[in-house]
Amino acid sequence: MEYNHIIYGTSLYGVVLAAHKAYNGHKVLLINRYGFMGGSLTESLNLKQTKTHIKGKFTQQLVDSIAQTTHGILYEDSNSFVFHPEAVKFATWKLIHQLPNIELLLHSTPLELADNQLKIITKDGIKTKRAENIFDASEDLFLSRIEKREAYSVFGGKLSMITTPTDKNINELTQLPDATFLKLNDGSYFISKELNKTECEIDVSKMLLSIELEMKAQGLARIKYLPLKMQVYYSPQSSVEQSTIFEKCNEMEIQN
Numbered sequence: 522m523e524y525n526h527i528i529y530g531t532s533l534y535g536v537v538l539a540a541h542k543a544y545n546g547h548k549v550l551l552i553n554r555y556g557f558m559g560g561s562l563t564e565s566l567n568l569k570q571t572k573t574h575i576k577g578k579f580t581q582q583l584v585d586s587i588a589q590t591t592h593g594i595l596y597e598d599s600n601s602f603v604f605h606p607e608a609v610k611f612a613t614w615k616l617i618h619q620l621p622n623i624e625l626l627l628h629s630t631p632l633e634l635a636d637n638q639l640k641i642i643t644k645d646g647i648k649t650k651r652a653e654n655i656f657d658a659s660e661d662l663f664l665s666r667i668e669k670r671e672a673y674s675v676f677g678g679k680l681s682m683i684t685t686p687t688d689k690n691i692n693e694l695t696q697l698p699d700a701t702f703l704k705l706n707d708g709s710y711f712i713s714k715e716l717n718k719t720e721c722e723i724d725v726s727k728m729l730l731s732i733e734l735e736m737k738a739q740g741l742a743r744i745k746y747l748p749l750k751m752q753v754y755y756s757p758q759s760s761v762e763q764s765t766i767f768e769k770c771n772e773m774e775i776q777n
Contacts, residue, residue, distance in 0.1 A: 524550045524624075524652040527639055529631055532560025533583065535658030536613045537770040540579040541777060543622035550650055551617065552626045552641065554663075555749065558613035561660045561763055563606045565752035566681040568595070568711060569703070570602050571765045577774030579616060580767060586612035595683075595705040603703060603711050606746060634668045660763065661753060678721040678753040681713040683746040709745055721753055 593608035
Protein backbone atom coordinates (compact mmCIF):
# COMPACT_ATOMS: atom_id res chain seq x y z
CA MET A 522 0.00 0.00 0.00
CA GLU A 523 1.13 3.57 -0.72
CA TYR A 524 -0.09 4.82 2.64
CA ASN A 525 -1.19 3.50 6.00
CA HIS A 526 -4.03 6.03 6.07
CA ILE A 527 -5.81 8.35 3.68
CA ILE A 528 -7.80 11.08 5.40
CA TYR A 529 -10.22 13.15 3.33
CA GLY A 530 -11.16 16.50 4.82
CA THR A 531 -8.89 18.96 6.61
CA SER A 532 -11.43 19.75 9.31
CA LEU A 533 -9.78 20.28 12.68
CA TYR A 534 -10.66 16.65 13.42
CA GLY A 535 -9.00 15.53 10.17
CA VAL A 536 -5.87 17.57 10.89
CA VAL A 537 -5.54 16.27 14.46
CA LEU A 538 -6.21 12.69 13.29
CA ALA A 539 -3.49 13.01 10.63
CA ALA A 540 -1.03 14.44 13.17
CA HIS A 541 -1.83 11.67 15.66
CA LYS A 542 -1.32 8.90 13.09
CA ALA A 543 1.88 10.43 11.70
CA TYR A 544 3.32 10.94 15.18
CA ASN A 545 2.90 7.19 15.75
CA GLY A 546 4.96 6.41 12.67
CA HIS A 547 2.21 5.92 10.10
CA LYS A 548 2.38 7.29 6.57
CA VAL A 549 -0.61 9.58 5.97
CA LEU A 550 -2.12 11.22 2.90
CA LEU A 551 -4.31 14.19 3.89
CA ILE A 552 -6.63 15.43 1.12
CA ASN A 553 -8.84 18.50 0.85
CA ARG A 554 -11.04 19.99 -1.85
CA TYR A 555 -9.95 23.56 -1.19
CA GLY A 556 -6.53 25.18 -1.06
CA PHE A 557 -6.50 25.68 2.71
CA MET A 558 -7.31 23.74 5.88
CA GLY A 559 -9.65 24.25 8.82
CA GLY A 560 -12.90 22.62 7.70
CA SER A 561 -16.10 24.44 8.62
CA LEU A 562 -14.18 27.08 10.62
CA THR A 563 -12.51 28.43 7.49
CA GLU A 564 -14.92 27.25 4.78
CA SER A 565 -18.20 28.23 6.48
CA LEU A 566 -16.92 30.63 9.17
CA ASN A 567 -18.11 28.28 11.92
CA LEU A 568 -15.87 30.31 14.20
CA LYS A 569 -17.76 30.24 17.49
CA GLN A 570 -16.66 27.14 19.38
CA THR A 571 -17.55 25.85 22.84
CA LYS A 572 -14.71 25.79 25.37
CA THR A 573 -13.61 22.37 26.54
CA HIS A 574 -10.98 20.97 28.89
CA ILE A 575 -8.25 19.88 26.48
CA LYS A 576 -5.85 17.01 27.22
CA GLY A 577 -4.90 15.97 23.68
CA LYS A 578 -1.36 16.93 22.57
CA PHE A 579 -2.19 18.12 19.06
CA THR A 580 -5.57 19.63 19.96
CA GLN A 581 -3.78 21.77 22.53
CA GLN A 582 -1.12 22.75 19.98
CA LEU A 583 -3.83 23.99 17.63
CA VAL A 584 -5.52 26.08 20.32
CA ASP A 585 -2.21 27.52 21.52
CA SER A 586 -1.10 28.38 17.99
CA ILE A 587 -4.39 30.18 17.26
CA ALA A 588 -4.24 32.07 20.58
CA GLN A 589 -0.64 33.20 19.97
CA THR A 590 -1.52 34.70 16.57
CA THR A 591 -2.35 38.43 16.59
CA HIS A 592 -6.15 38.70 16.87
CA GLY A 593 -6.29 34.89 16.72
CA ILE A 594 -9.08 34.94 19.30
CA LEU A 595 -11.61 37.59 18.32
CA TYR A 596 -14.03 37.01 21.19
CA GLU A 597 -14.03 35.07 24.46
CA ASP A 598 -16.50 34.54 27.27
CA SER A 599 -16.86 31.89 29.97
CA ASN A 600 -18.31 29.32 27.56
CA SER A 601 -16.97 30.01 24.07
CA PHE A 602 -14.38 31.45 21.70
CA VAL A 603 -14.64 33.09 18.29
CA PHE A 604 -11.50 32.41 16.27
CA HIS A 605 -10.01 34.39 13.41
CA PRO A 606 -10.31 32.27 10.22
CA GLU A 607 -6.81 33.20 9.02
CA ALA A 608 -5.35 32.17 12.38
CA VAL A 609 -7.04 28.77 12.01
CA LYS A 610 -5.53 28.34 8.53
CA PHE A 611 -2.08 29.21 9.86
CA ALA A 612 -2.34 26.93 12.91
CA THR A 613 -3.46 23.89 10.90
CA TRP A 614 -0.73 24.45 8.29
CA LYS A 615 1.92 24.81 11.01
CA LEU A 616 0.83 21.59 12.75
CA ILE A 617 0.77 19.45 9.60
CA HIS A 618 4.15 20.67 8.35
CA GLN A 619 5.97 19.89 11.59
CA LEU A 620 5.48 16.13 11.03
CA PRO A 621 7.46 14.26 8.34
CA ASN A 622 5.01 11.41 7.62
CA ILE A 623 2.14 13.52 6.24
CA GLU A 624 1.66 14.23 2.54
CA LEU A 625 -0.80 17.07 1.95
CA LEU A 626 -2.84 17.15 -1.26
CA LEU A 627 -5.04 20.22 -1.71
CA HIS A 628 -7.40 21.23 -4.55
CA SER A 629 -8.45 17.58 -4.85
CA THR A 630 -11.96 16.11 -4.96
CA PRO A 631 -12.88 12.42 -4.47
CA LEU A 632 -14.65 10.73 -7.36
CA GLU A 633 -14.88 7.08 -6.32
CA LEU A 634 -14.12 4.96 -3.25
CA ALA A 635 -13.81 1.15 -3.35
CA ASP A 636 -11.53 -1.61 -2.01
CA ASN A 637 -9.06 0.63 -0.16
CA GLN A 638 -8.72 2.80 -3.27
CA LEU A 639 -9.69 6.42 -3.61
CA LYS A 640 -9.97 7.97 -7.07
CA ILE A 641 -9.58 11.74 -6.97
CA ILE A 642 -9.47 14.60 -9.43
CA THR A 643 -6.55 16.97 -8.89
CA LYS A 644 -5.04 19.95 -10.69
CA ASP A 645 -2.83 17.41 -12.50
CA GLY A 646 -5.67 15.14 -13.56
CA ILE A 647 -7.35 12.02 -12.17
CA LYS A 648 -5.29 9.89 -9.78
CA THR A 649 -5.90 6.75 -7.74
CA LYS A 650 -4.48 6.50 -4.20
CA ARG A 651 -4.36 3.36 -2.05
CA ALA A 652 -4.20 2.89 1.71
CA GLU A 653 -4.84 0.33 4.43
CA ASN A 654 -7.46 2.66 5.94
CA ILE A 655 -9.48 5.51 4.45
CA PHE A 656 -11.17 8.02 6.77
CA ASP A 657 -13.87 10.56 6.00
CA ALA A 658 -13.05 13.60 8.15
CA SER A 659 -15.15 15.99 6.10
CA GLU A 660 -17.98 17.68 7.97
CA ASP A 661 -20.40 17.30 5.05
CA LEU A 662 -19.97 13.48 4.88
CA PHE A 663 -18.79 13.85 1.27
CA LEU A 664 -16.72 10.67 1.12
CA SER A 665 -19.41 8.62 2.84
CA ARG A 666 -21.98 9.81 0.32
CA ILE A 667 -19.73 8.79 -2.57
CA GLU A 668 -19.14 5.35 -1.09
CA LYS A 669 -22.84 4.70 -0.48
CA ARG A 670 -23.91 6.44 -3.71
CA GLU A 671 -26.73 8.19 -1.92
CA ALA A 672 -27.68 11.69 -0.89
CA TYR A 673 -28.01 12.64 2.76
CA SER A 674 -31.10 14.59 3.75
CA VAL A 675 -30.41 18.09 5.05
CA PHE A 676 -31.81 19.04 8.47
CA GLY A 677 -30.78 22.70 8.54
CA GLY A 678 -27.75 24.93 8.59
CA LYS A 679 -26.16 28.25 9.40
CA LEU A 680 -24.83 31.23 7.47
CA SER A 681 -22.08 33.26 9.17
CA MET A 682 -20.01 36.32 8.33
CA ILE A 683 -17.89 39.07 9.90
CA THR A 684 -18.90 42.68 9.23
CA THR A 685 -17.75 46.16 10.18
CA PRO A 686 -20.80 48.28 11.00
CA THR A 687 -21.00 52.03 10.76
CA ASP A 688 -21.14 53.50 14.27
CA LYS A 689 -24.47 55.26 13.81
CA ASN A 690 -26.18 52.09 12.57
CA ILE A 691 -25.06 49.45 15.07
CA ASN A 692 -28.50 49.30 16.68
CA GLU A 693 -30.20 48.82 13.33
CA LEU A 694 -27.73 46.12 12.34
CA THR A 695 -28.22 44.11 15.53
CA GLN A 696 -31.98 44.13 15.03
CA LEU A 697 -31.89 42.26 11.72
CA PRO A 698 -34.31 39.31 12.05
CA ASP A 699 -33.29 35.75 13.01
CA ALA A 700 -29.60 36.52 13.49
CA THR A 701 -27.12 36.29 16.38
CA PHE A 702 -24.52 39.01 16.90
CA LEU A 703 -21.24 39.16 18.83
CA LYS A 704 -19.05 42.25 19.02
CA LEU A 705 -15.45 41.17 18.46
CA ASN A 706 -12.22 42.48 19.96
CA ASP A 707 -11.29 44.37 16.78
CA GLY A 708 -14.61 46.26 16.68
CA SER A 709 -16.21 44.16 13.95
CA TYR A 710 -19.24 41.90 14.43
CA PHE A 711 -19.65 38.17 14.02
CA ILE A 712 -23.11 37.46 12.62
CA SER A 713 -24.69 34.04 12.26
CA LYS A 714 -28.16 33.12 11.07
CA GLU A 715 -29.74 29.70 11.54
CA LEU A 716 -31.26 28.30 8.34
CA ASN A 717 -34.09 25.84 7.85
CA LYS A 718 -34.03 23.02 5.31
CA THR A 719 -35.61 25.13 2.56
CA GLU A 720 -33.14 27.99 3.05
CA CYS A 721 -30.24 25.52 2.81
CA GLU A 722 -31.33 24.64 -0.70
CA ILE A 723 -30.89 28.25 -1.87
CA ASP A 724 -27.73 29.09 -3.80
CA VAL A 725 -25.43 30.48 -1.09
CA SER A 726 -23.86 33.00 -3.47
CA LYS A 727 -27.29 34.50 -4.23
CA MET A 728 -28.16 34.63 -0.54
CA LEU A 729 -24.88 36.38 0.34
CA LEU A 730 -25.27 38.85 -2.50
CA SER A 731 -28.79 39.66 -1.34
CA ILE A 732 -27.59 40.26 2.24
CA GLU A 733 -24.66 42.38 1.11
CA LEU A 734 -26.82 44.53 -1.17
CA GLU A 735 -29.39 45.03 1.61
CA MET A 736 -26.70 46.10 4.07
CA LYS A 737 -25.18 48.52 1.56
CA ALA A 738 -28.58 49.95 0.67
CA GLN A 739 -29.29 50.65 4.34
CA GLY A 740 -25.76 51.87 5.04
CA LEU A 741 -25.45 49.30 7.81
CA ALA A 742 -22.09 47.60 7.37
CA ARG A 743 -19.12 46.57 5.27
CA ILE A 744 -18.66 42.82 5.05
CA LYS A 745 -15.11 41.73 5.97
CA TYR A 746 -15.32 37.93 5.68
CA LEU A 747 -17.82 35.85 3.74
CA PRO A 748 -18.02 32.04 3.89
CA LEU A 749 -17.05 29.88 0.93
CA LYS A 750 -20.19 27.85 1.58
CA MET A 751 -22.98 27.67 4.13
CA GLN A 752 -22.71 25.34 7.10
CA VAL A 753 -25.06 22.36 6.72
CA TYR A 754 -26.50 20.04 9.39
CA TYR A 755 -27.50 16.51 8.43
CA SER A 756 -29.18 15.78 11.77
CA PRO A 757 -30.20 17.69 14.92
CA GLN A 758 -27.10 16.27 16.63
CA SER A 759 -24.72 17.56 13.96
CA SER A 760 -25.62 21.16 14.84
CA VAL A 761 -24.30 20.49 18.35
CA GLU A 762 -21.22 18.62 17.09
CA GLN A 763 -20.17 21.50 14.85
CA SER A 764 -19.94 23.85 17.81
CA THR A 765 -17.89 21.37 19.88
CA ILE A 766 -15.19 20.46 17.33
CA PHE A 767 -12.29 20.81 19.77
CA GLU A 768 -14.05 18.43 22.15
CA LYS A 769 -14.33 15.84 19.37
CA CYS A 770 -10.62 16.23 18.53
CA ASN A 771 -9.68 15.94 22.20
CA GLU A 772 -11.74 12.75 22.68
CA MET A 773 -10.15 11.10 19.64
CA GLU A 774 -6.63 11.74 20.94
CA ILE A 775 -7.42 10.47 24.44
CA GLN A 776 -9.12 7.30 23.17
CA ASN A 777 -6.25 6.47 20.84
